[in-house]
Amino acid sequence: EVQLQASGGGLVQAGGSLRLSCATSGFTFYDYAIGWLRQAPGKEREGVSCITISDGSTYYADSVKGRFTISVDKAKNTVYLQMDSLKPEDAAIYYCALIAGYCFGVRRSYDYYGQGTLVTVSS
Numbered sequence: 001e002v003q004l005q006a007s008g009g010g011l012v013q014a015g016g017s018l019r020l021s022c023a024t025s026g027f028t029f030y031d032y033a034i035g036w037l038r039q040a041p042g043k044e045r046e047g048v049s050c051i052t053i054s055d056g057s058t059y060y061a062d063s064v065k066g067r068f069t070i071s072v073d074k075a076k077n078t079v080y081l082q083m084d085s086l087k088p089e090d091a092a093i094y095y096c097a098l099i100a101g102y103c104f105g106v107r108r109s110y111d112y113y114g115q116g117t118l119v120t121v122s123s
Helices: none
Strands: 003-007 010-013 018-025 032-039 046-052 058-060 068-073 078-083 092-100 112-122
Touching: 003 092, 018 032, 018 092, 018 112, 032 068, 032 078, 032 112, 046 068, 046 078, 058 068, 078 092
Parallel strands: 003 112, 010 112
Antiparallel strands: 003 018, 018 078, 032 046, 032 092, 046 058, 068 078, 092 112
16 A cells, blocks of 8 residues: 655744655655645645656756755655745645656646645744
């Protein structure tokens, strides 16, 4: 059974940092791409970042480029999203998700989704 467990959300002041984790199990890690999406109240879900596990290629939405970094620990089957210089507009529920193969860019749709973790940014 595919499982994705996101964690690491919380309350942070604008300009601060958080690191989200996505622990995974139940599939062959190297055959997939894993990404992060977010959804703020009243807004559509948007893709934030994606990493293709097999070749390490990474993609970022323009709104987070230069501030967020996606990485992977293959030994732990875990993907991280380091979020620096957080802004109030980054506040949302963040979800990790996976899709077979490659990212081919920042994605809004995946094959499987984990539960979300809430990020709140105070101004």
